[in-house]
Amino acid sequence: MAEIWVHVEEDAGAVAPITLEILTKARTLGVDVVAVALGSAAGQTAKLGEYGATKVLADARSDYTEFFSLPAVEAFVALALERKPLAIIFGGSYDGRDIGCRVAARLGVGMAAFATDISVEGETVKVEVPIFGATQVSKKSFAGSGPYVVTIRPKAFAAEAGGAGAPAVEEVSPELPDSSKRVRILDRSVEASEGPKLEEAPVVVTGGRGMGGPENFNILQELAGLLGGAVGATRAVVDAGWMPYAMQVGQTGKTVKPNVYIACGVSGAMQHTVGMKGSKNIISINKDEEAPIFKLSDLGIVGDVHKVVPQIIEAVKAKKG
Amino acid sequence: MNVFVTVKQTPDPNATPKLGDNHRLVREGVELVMDQGDEYGVEEGLQLAEKTGGQVTVVSMGPEKANDAIRKALSMGAESGILITDPALAGSDGLGTARAIAAAVKDKGFDILICGTESFDGSTGMVPPMVAEILGIPHLSFAKKLDVEDGKIKVQRQTADGYVTLETETPVVVTVTGGLNEPRYPTLKGIMGAKSKTVETVDAAALGLDAGAVGEGGALVKVESVEPAPQRAAGEIITDEGQSGERVAALLVELKVL
Numbered sequence: 001m002a003e004i005w006v007h008v009e010e011d012a013g014a015v016a017p018i019t020l021e022i023l024t025k026a027r028t029l030g031v032d033v034v035a036v037a038l039g040s041a042a043g044q045t046a047k048l049g050e051y052g053a054t055k056v057l058a059d060a061r062s063d064y065t066e067f068f069s070l071p072a073v074e075a076f077v078a079l080a081l082e083r084k085p086l087a088i089i090f091g092g093s094y095d096g097r098d099i100g101c102r103v104a105a106r107l108g109v110g111m112a113a114f115a116t117d118i119s120v121e122g123e124t125v126k127v128e129v130p131i132f133g134a135t136q137v138s139k140k141s142f143a144g145s146g147p148y149v150v151t152i153r154p155k156a157f158a159a160e161a162g163g164a165g166a167p168a169v170e171e172v173s174p175e176l177p178d179s180s181k182r183v184r185i186l187d188r189s190v191e192a193s194e195g196p197k198l199e200e201a202p203v204v205v206t207g208g209r210g211m212g213g214p215e216n217f218n219i220l221q222e223l224a225g226l227l228g229g230a231v232g233a234t235r236a237v238v239d240a241g242w243m244p245y246a247m248q249v250g251q252t253g254k255t256v257k258p259n260v261y262i263a264c265g266v267s268g269a270m271q272h273t274v275g276m277k278g279s280k281n282i283i284s285i286n287k288d289e290e291a292p293i294f295k296l297s298d299l300g301i302v303g304d305v306h307k308v309v310p311q312i313i314e315a316v317k318a319k320k321g
Numbered sequence: 322m323n324v325f326v327t328v329k330q331t332p333d334p335n336a337t338p339k340l341g342d343n344h345r346l347v348r349e350g351v352e353l354v355m356d357q358g359d360e361y362g363v364e365e366g367l368q369l370a371e372k373t374g375g376q377v378t379v380v381s382m383g384p385e386k387a388n389d390a391i392r393k394a395l396s397m398g399a400e401s402g403i404l405i406t407d408p409a410l411a412g413s414d415g416l417g418t419a420r421a422i423a424a425a426v427k428d429k430g431f432d433i434l435i436c437g438t439e440s441f442d443g444s445t446g447m448v449p450p451m452v453a454e455i456l457g458i459p460h461l462s463f464a465k466k467l468d469v470e471d472g473k474i475k476v477q478r479q480t481a482d483g484y485v486t487l488e489t490e491t492p493v494v495v496t497v498t499g500g501l502n503e504p505r506y507p508t509l510k511g512i513m514g515a516k517s518k519t520v521e522t523v524d525a526a527a528l529g530l531d532a533g534a535v536g537e538g539g540a541l542v543k544v545e546s547v548e549p550a551p552q553r554a555a556g557e558i559i560t561d562e563g564q565s566g567e568r569v570a571a572l573l574v575e576l577k578v579l
Binding site for chain 2: 004012058068070071073093094097098100103104105106107108110111112116122126130131132133134135136137138139140141142143144155179182183184185186187188189190191193197199203227228235238239240241245246252254259260262268270271277281282283285290294295297298299300301302303304307308310311312313314315316318319320
């Protein structure tokens with residue numbers, strides 16, 4: 001049976017949600033699902049099996065955590081040339097993108113970025129990639145030989161345990177040339193934020209350019225706090241330096257699918273909507289009745305965010321008693 | 322420092338993009354602008370050149386019209402430009418584009434090649450790491466801060482919950498995120514001065530590119546079809562007359578958030 005490899009990422013010491021999402025999908029493809037776990041991720045074999053990996057290629061060397069990206073590129077290239085998987089799937093995450101692009105370039109193979117679906121028939125791999133703010137779907141196939149490289153947009157699939165159990169673990173030790181140890185990771189900084197993580201929050205309150213300035217995000221923080229949610233921002237807001245990049249929702253930035261998404265002063269540019277269109281319920285407030293965001297909204301309010309948001313805060317407080 | 326910066330001419334992000342029958346982006350009859358993300362790249366390059374006593378060369382690939390993006394960078398203060406243009410390169414995928422850019426810069430002795438993280442139109446962000454891989458040099462991605470210390474390049478690279486600090490030697494490719502600086506506006510003097518600056522135009526043959534490795538024929542990813550995505554049903558639109566707070570709170574109760 002054809003093999004599909006999945007790059008294992010970690011998040012705060014656990015297998016990252018994106019990896020579990022990809023494994024969940026991969027186990028439905030009728031292929032052997034092989035997880036490639038490098039560095040500290042090599043210790044995650046049980047969890048990988050739970051989500052669908054039948055085999056884990058594990059290399060626990062610390063080079064993968066001491067040096068940026070390049071050792072993993074070398075490992076994937078060396079292992080892929082030797083074992084010829086049909087495809088290698090990476091998360092559409094910071095690390096996944098960095099490694100995947102270089103692996104595809106070195107192998108001279110096709111690469112599709114930010115796919116939201118993948119299918120396999122024999123040796124043919126097809127992917128679906130949303131374009132233009134997910135208003136259209138581009139269906140793609142690969143030419144030439146594999147292994148084809150694919151990155152998957154976060155939250156394209158729901159992660160569900162249900163694999164066959166403990167995977168076969170094979171320890172590997174591909175050669176890591178000195179040239180792959182050229183970028184040193186000096187330190188890691190976590191920017192503390194209050195409340196739930198943006199990607200996991202049941203309610204997301206996002207501010208766009210229409211908020212007028214960074215000082216006006218206080219009311220969004222207050223509303224999000226009352227609803228047990230997190231605050232997001234559009235690219236325009238982040239580019240203007242009002243809010244940090246970690247809060248960005250959209251093509252560049254995070255994909256969110258909360259129960260309720262409240263867009264405040266957000267026009268609904270395609271760059272943004274691709275990251276929030278999967279929300280269950282969308283409420284938007286914008287003074288321009290022509291704003292594209294209203295086309296996606298379950299409830300659209302034509303009005304001034306500086307008046308409407310405080311009104312919502314008052315009404316929510318009253319309901320909460 | 323010998324600084325290179327890539328720029329891309331993309332359709333105005335405020336306009337509605339269209340695809341032609343060949344599934345390529347329609348660039349005719351739409352307003353084209355220098356990709357917004359590239360403005361940060363050019364600004365960062367200029368600041369780096371000013372700090373280290375060097376100059377900025379801008380590189381772009383696209384139809385002749387892409388020259389406008391180069392001219393804009395020149396009017397911001399870049400010194401010269403390279404335009405890679407050839408009908409044979411149209412339809413290149415990420416790897417084909419990376420091969421062309423890598424070939425155009427490889428013998429230029431650059432210390433740093435700065436790129437936007439990803440363009441507004443394609444938004445795949447594949448080209449910069451691929452260029453670095455083809456040239457056999459490191460890339461530092463998603464930089465929200467870029468510094469030079471003792472000839473070493475140091476960046477704060479964005480992560481999901483903060484950043485990591487990375488350090489390496491030159492030559493290097495760096496991708497920058499928006500917001501790491503405030504791009505300058507071209508001055509009248511800059512615009513006038515740009516007219517006398519040199520833009521070198523190169524085609525696939527001049528770059529020694531194998532015709533089978535670039536352009537539509539060399540593309541390893543094929544678009545089979547483009548279909549409308551399922552759309553959300555239209556909801557209710559109301560005009561605020563002081564009642565919206567209550568309306569939203571009622572909906573939040575209905576949705577069991579409250």
